[in-house]
Amino acid sequence: xxxxxRAIDTRSPQSSAERSRLARLQPKKIVLFIVTAVLAILTxxxxxxxxxxxxxxxxxxxxxxxxxxxxxLANFSYVFT
Numbered sequence: 168x169x170x171x172x173r174a175i176d177t178r179s180p181q182s183s184a185e186r187s188r189l190a191r192l193q194p195k196k197i198v199l200f201i202v203t204a205v206l207a208i209l210t211x212x213x214x215x216x217x218x219x220x221x222x223x224x225x226x227x228x229x230x231x232x233x234x235x236x237x238x239x240l241a242n243f244s245y246v247f248t
Contacts (some may be wrong), residue, residue, distance in 0.1 A: 220228060222238040230236075 215233065219233050219235060221242050222240070223230070223235040224237060224239050224241065227235060227237070
């Protein structure tokens with residue numbers, strides 16, 4: 168078979184990187200990522216709230232601030248003594 172008898176394909180073949188990028192942009196995967204991210208935030212936020220509250224004083228415990236204004240270790244010394 169000679170070179171003149173072959174059909175010449177002018178389209179560039181998709182590389183594996185291009186195929187994987189297209190596969191990542193599927194709407195089903197985007198929705199799954201968003202749902203997973205929301206569930207992760209809903210799982211981690213209470214743990215962060217507990218950790219933050221453990222460094223707050225009794226007068227500050229009902230505040231809605233995540234970061235305590237005056238962090239204290241008094242709660243830990245109360246628990247471990």
